[in-house]
Amino acid sequence: MALIRENSAGYLTNWAARLFTRELERQLAPTGIAPAYMPVLFALADGSTLTQKALARRAAVEQPTMAATLNRMQRDGMITRRPDPADRRCALVTLTPLALGQIDAVERVVSAINTLALEQLAPGEREQFLGLLRRVIGVLEAQDAA
Amino acid sequence: MALIRENSAGYLTNWAARLFTRELERQLAPTGIAPAYMPVLFALADGSTLTQKALARRAAVEQPTMAATLNRMQRDGMITRRPDPADRRCALVTLTPLALGQIDAVERVVSAINTLALEQLAPGEREQFLGLLRRVIGVLEAQDAA
DNA sequence: TGTATTCAGATAGCAAGCTATGCAAATGGC
DNA sequence: GCCATTTGCATAGCTTGCTATCTGAATACA
Numbered sequence: 001m002a003l004i005r006e007n008s009a010g011y012l013t014n015w016a017a018r019l020f021t022r023e024l025e026r027q028l029a030p031t032g033i034a035p036a037y038m039p040v041l042f043a044l045a046d047g048s049t050l051t052q053k054a055l056a057r058r059a060a061v062e063q064p065t066m067a068a069t070l071n072r073m074q075r076d077g078m079i080t081r082r083p084d085p086a087d088r089r090c091a092l093v094t095l096t097p098l099a100l101g102q103i104d105a106v107e108r109v110v111s112a113i114n115t116l117a118l119e120q121l122a123p124g125e126r127e128q129f130l131g132l133l134r135r136v137i138g139v140l141e142a143q144d145a146a
Numbered sequence: 147m148a149l150i151r152e153n154s155a156g157y158l159t160n161w162a163a164r165l166f167t168r169e170l171e172r173q174l175a176p177t178g179i180a181p182a183y184m185p186v187l188f189a190l191a192d193g194s195t196l197t198q199k200a201l202a203r204r205a206a207v208e209q210p211t212m213a214a215t216l217n218r219m220q221r222d223g224m225i226t227r228r229p230d231p232a233d234r235r236c237a238l239v240t241l242t243p244l245a246l247g248q249i250d251a252v253e254r255v256v257s258a259i260n261t262l263a264l265e266q267l268a269p270g271e272r273e274q275f276l277g278l279l280r281r282v283i284g285v286l287e288a289q290d291a292a
Numbered sequence: 293t294g295t296a297t298t299c300a301g302a303t304a305g306c307a308a309g310c311t312a313t314g315c316a317a318a319t320g321g322c
Numbered sequence: 323g324c325c326a327t328t329t330g331c332a333t334a335g336c337t338t339g340c341t342a343t344c345t346g347a348a349t350a351c352a
Contacts, residue, residue: 002312004168005287006276006280007276008260008262009166009260009272010166010259010260010263011236011275012276012279012280012283013159013162013163013166014163014166014167014207015280015283016159016163016234016282016283016286017160017162017163017178018160018163018165019283019286019287019290020155020156020159020160020286020308021309021338022290022309022310023286023289023290024156025310025337026297030182034214034337034338035337035338036337036338036339038301039270042270047244050291051300051301052300052301053299053300053301059166060161061338061339061340062337062339062340062341063300063301063302063339064302064303064304064341064342065338065339065340067301068337068338068339069337069338072337072338075226078190085214087299087300087347087348088346088347088348089299089300089346089347089348090300090301090302090347091300091301099157104276110154110156113156114155115288116285116289117155117282117285118155118263118284119157119285120281120284120285121278121281121282124267125278126155128214128274128278129155129278129279129282130153130155130158131154132209132267132271132274132275133155133158133159133162133247133275134149134152134158135265135266136263136264136275137158137161137162137165137268139262139263139266140162140169140262140263141165143165143169143262144165144168144169164339166341167339168339171307171340178309178348180308181307181308182307182308182309195326197331198330198331199329199330199331205306207309207310208309208310208311209330209331210310210311210312210331210333210334211309211310211333212308213332213333214306214308214309215306215307218307218308223294233317233318233329233330234316234318235316235317235318235330235331236317236329236331237330237331237332262337289299289342
């Protein structure tokens with residue numbers, strides 16, 4: 001149990017992620033942006049247009065997950081979908097002015113939370129933490145692909 | 147975007163947690179134990195009995211989340227609930243022999259995944275990673291409580 | 293050209309987290 | 323002893339992840 005809670009990389013990572021998400025939801029509330037909207041928001045922040053498939057790949061979620069996220073974003077007035085004239089299977093997704101107007105606020109929130117989370121670490125430790133996370137992710141991604 | 151994906155502690159932590167969970171689900175499949183069952187399993191592994199409230203506290207989830215988890219565990223034959231004679235509000239939760247019989251296998255899976263995830267880190271880095279995670283968690287828990 | 297395959301998206305259904313709310317049992321103050 | 327508060331649990335309803343499966347459009351090949 002102490003083994004699990006305190007010494008398990010998986011347990012600690014999962015708990016940290018839940019705490020990050022809670023704080024993110026709290027701070028994003030006034031913007032109308034949900035955590036799952038963020039990858040879409042940043043992918044289309046330059047006013048560009050992508051298909052659902054491309055957005056799913058960038059967000060590293062499965063296609064039905066992205067479809068549901070886009071449905072909620074459309075409901076909330078954050079995106080528009082229009083049919084691709086060149087390929088009638090595709091829907092082209094674009095941010096609305098409402099969503100574009102929240103980008104700065106969202107970036108400030110993300111930055112504030114990351115700063116808060118790392119505030120007890122020395123500057124070198126912050127880079128170290130991110131580096132270790134990237135290496136752990138690398139191993140798990142390789143396993144996931146296999 | 148590169149800022150978000152590569153340099154955001156929140157993004158990286160969340161992505162790592164999702165990868166951990168995917169691998170855990172995959173490896174736990176033959177045991178019939180879902181990831182959310184694990185805190186309950188370990189809390190009651192010694193054959194003891196706890197209330198739903200106590201289990202929720204240990205797992206650090208809200209009461210309705212634990213209620214739903216216990217419902218699924220009951221459906222899967224992993225726990226029994228019996229009324230507390232001393233306090234008719236409480237249900238006393240105990241693991242079934244079926245669940246008790248999976249504990250060793252679950253511990254092996256947890257251990258294997260943690261070992262895999264950290265296999266590219268030097269022994270000192272592994273301790274460092276867990277320590278940094280604990281410190282980040284500490285800050286976020288304090289913020290969450292506030 | 294026509295059929296087989298691949299590809300994009302939709303939909304159904306489940307897991308596991310959350311908040312809000314209701315109810316019945318226990319407790320505490322008067 | 324009675325009423326108000328607290329406490330434990332259930333339930334409704336939401337988000338966000340997943341897999342499995344269907345459909346219709348595009349493509350490839352024979």
